[in-house]
Amino acid sequence: MHFQTDRIKAKILILFSVLMLAFTGCTSVEYQQMQNERDTRREVYEDARRKRFHKRSRNVIANHMLGKWQFLELVVEERGGSEDILKTKAALTASKLEGLRLRFWKNGDNYFYRLENVIAKSYGTYTTRGGHLQFHPISGSQIPDLIFNFVKGTHKQVLLSDGEVDTMMIGAKIMGVAVKETQLDLALDLGMVLSPDGWLRRGNIRCSFQRIE
Incomplete structure (x- = not known):
């Protein structure tokens, strides 16, 4: 009699253990699923937050550019060598840019520009990123071709991170941009020189350019 009772108790204990394991397993799976869902939601939130931050950062300069600007000067700022040839070409180009005006405005999420008071008209959108500016013409000429056309064919040397030096053509499609109160500066880097x-x-x-509106 005691033997049968012990067997029944053993079976009940085994059944209870199986049920506990099954319940624990289900609970673990559900917990893991909930944890995965929380991690996914957190990643989506962080990704959206980073995108909003980068968008705001990109738009800071673009917003500061809004308004109307008039050409002020075109100069070659030399540091490590003589740039007499480029200076002469810059002076000649500057004489042709007198009266040039740039207007920047925003419509929705897009930033637009228009070139005024010159024979060659230009209209399109512009983007800024990391202190650099790029024009995307919808109609008319490329602004870099009007302002920095005289640097075409000029080479520059770039010091790479591994210490090597690369020689390339100076490009004007993407330029440096800075806004200082009432002055807008567009710049091209001339690279490095060995001294x-x-x-x-x-x-x-x-x-x-100086702000007029």
């Missing part, structure tokens, strides 16, 4: 003291920055070409 007795090592590699030095060669300088840059700066085209400045």
